[in-house]
């Protein structure tokens with residue numbers, strides 16, 4: 199079931215045309231994991247790799263939904279996430295009120311996104327499912343992109359109780375987004391980049407639980423609000439500067455801010471030794487900024503690598519110490 203045969207070499211993601219078929223993208227958070235839950239802005243980039251889904255429906259009275267999961271994954275990911283994944287799929291099916299008694303459905307998930315903690319694989323799965331519902335079932339043929347995203351958000355609740363919605367929004371719309379959760383609908387906008395941003399990302403090989411880590415951050419916030427508010431304030435300053443330097447295409451400044459964001463995530467206690475080791479190695483190999491990305495306490499880190507040469511050097515350095523390494527770019 200697991201794709202343990204993956205060669206330990208950085209994979210270059212192949213791009214695909216946007217919104218094709220049932221594609222839903224993975225994501226990397228440039229600024230704002232955890233803080234985004236508390237309704238401040240974040241910047242997120244979709245990666246080119248995607249999950250897709252096909253649905254086969256048979257008329258019979260079993261009402262059984264069979265899930266075939268052909269997605270590539272880091273070892274243990276699918277085992278650890280099996281329960282949550284099943285709950286997420288059910289939430290999307292319930293949202294659309296489909297496949298009750300009288301129909302048998304087979305859902306097949308695939309694509310080239312390697313599932314790893316931090317890459318938004320869960321969001322990509324549920325958004326791909328929503329796209330497949332639109333593609334396969336005539337009564338849903340007119341679903342809008344916002345409705346696909348809303349269905350993905352429902353599914354995300356299977357993975358964590360209070361998702362900010364950042365992952366499903368990146369999975370649905372792709373590109374580089376500024377995203378903010380609000381009391382109502384989230385606000386998000388696509389950022390135009392002067393040029394693609396080259397990134398290397400690497401997995402610690404540790405699958406963490408988003409629900410557990412988000413809950414623990416909430417408990418720490420409630421225990422010491424002043425401590426959390428001070429970190430939140432520092433973060434808000436970084437993300438507003440980050441947006442500006444991104445618009446200006448100032449990669450060196452962007453790198454410094456990414457480093458600063460990592461420091462805040464360490465203070466928030468969501469980084470860990472394994473992530474810090476990869477971050478330091480990436481910087482030593484020439485990355486102009488590096489940070490953990492996503493839930494943390496395992497999962498992924500990313501490195502900003504402005505040229506192909508630096509991207510290759512950083513990937514080569516990380517390949518020696520990380521179980522999985524990928525090269526991508528934000529467009």
Ligand code: MEV
Nearest residue numbers: 231232361362363492493
């Ligand atoms: C997970 O990719 C990002 C978190 O901020 C959770 C969320 O935004 O829902 C940790």
